[in-house]
C-alpha cells in the first residue's frame with residue numbers, strides 16, 4: 001500500500017497548512033453568502049421554496065437522503081431492486097438509460113403526495129475538518145457504514161480527503 005499522506009491536520013509543511021486555511025476561508029465565504037442571499041447555491045431556490053427538480057441539495061421525503069441519488073424510486077417501482085445484485089436487480093434498459101417517463105411521472109406524483117421538502121439553509125460541513133459544502137461523492141452504503149459509521153454515525157458529511165484518510169485508518173493501513 002502506498003504511504004498515505006493527508007494534508008488535513010498535517011503540520012508538516014506550511015504549504016499544506018496554507019492550502020487548508022484557504023479552503024476553510026472559501027467554504028466560510030460560500031456559507032456566509034448563502035446566509036445572506038438565503039438561496040440554494042445549487043438551484044437558486046429561495047429559503048422556504050421547493051428546489052428546482054434535479055437539484056443536488058433536495059432531500060428525499062421518504063428516506064431523508066439526497067433525492068437525486070437515493071434508491072427510493074427503484075424500491076417503489078422495481079421489485080427486484082438491490083444495489084448488491086448485478087445491474088442492481090433492475091431491467092437492463094432502466095439500469096442503462098434511467099427510469100422511463102411514465103415511471104418518473106408516477107414517482108413525482110408520489111413525491112407530491114408525500115410532500116417535497118423545501119429548501120432551508122442547512123450547512124453541510126465535513127465532520128472531521130470543518131470544510132463547508134465539500135464536493136459530494138459516491139460510496140457504497142455498506143462501505144460507508146463500515147468506515148464512517150463506527151466513528152461519526154452514518155448520517156454525516158465527510159469531504160473526500162477526510163473520507164480517504166479515515167478509510168486508511170479504519171483498515172489499519174500505515175499512515
Ligand SMILES: [Zn+2]
Pocket residue numbers: 040041042043044045051052055056057058119
Ligand atoms: Zn436547490
Ligand SMILES: [Zn+2]
Pocket residue numbers: 060061062063064065066067070071072073
Ligand atoms: Zn429516498
Ligand SMILES: [Zn+2]
Pocket residue numbers: 008126127128129130131158159160161162163
Ligand atoms: Zn474534511
